[in-house]
């Protein structure tokens with residue numbers, strides 16, 4: 736009997752996080768069992784955690800496990816969406832000061848397929864460090880869906896107007912290609 740494939744969805748603190756249900760529904764339709772890991776900023780500003788737990792049927796994790804917590808099954812793939820400037824740069828620099836970043840470091844080291852869908856404006860994207868971080872992650876084998884064929888940055892203060900166009904399916908399509 737084949738096991739249901741497990742997708743970790745890592746959610747950072749940017750506008751599309753408010754619509755993470757769209758991503759989870761697409762993942763379910765594609766046959767994934769989705770488990771969410773959120774940054775503290777995503778939890779504080781963007782997510783309806785009870786609604787997300789009800790939709791996935793699993794805890795949303797943002798901190799290390801406490802006794803009695805449900806444990807996640809191992810991931811077959813990981814989608815980081817929306818991925819912030821902050822988390823992308825810290826991940827590429829090896830910083831693990833959130834549970835999400837620690838998980839990403841471990842999953843990168845394990846070689847689990849990971850797709851990253853950023854949500855950054857043109858001002859953030861213009862920083863040289865961001866370009867270096869994307870190069871670093873790509874060289875580590877991560878699929879960073881940015882630029883041509885991926886997420887294109889928007890002008891500052893227009894993020895709320897383009898939430899409808901955030902391309903969730905790209906992350907799932909990228910991971911589908913990675914599956915046996």
Ligand SMILES: Cc1cc2nc3c(=O)[nH]c(=O)nc-3n(C[C@H](O)[C@H](O)[C@H](O)COP(=O)(O)O)c2cc1C
Nearest residue numbers: 747748749750774776777819820821822854855894
């Ligand atoms: C309303 C609001 C909107 C934000 N939008 C973005 C965004 O689109 N992209 C981004 O990289 N950061 C955005 N930020 C900033 C991040 O939330 C901030 O850098 C935070 O520290 C990210 O933490 P995380 O990477 O751990 O989620 C936004 C913050 C707020 C409060």
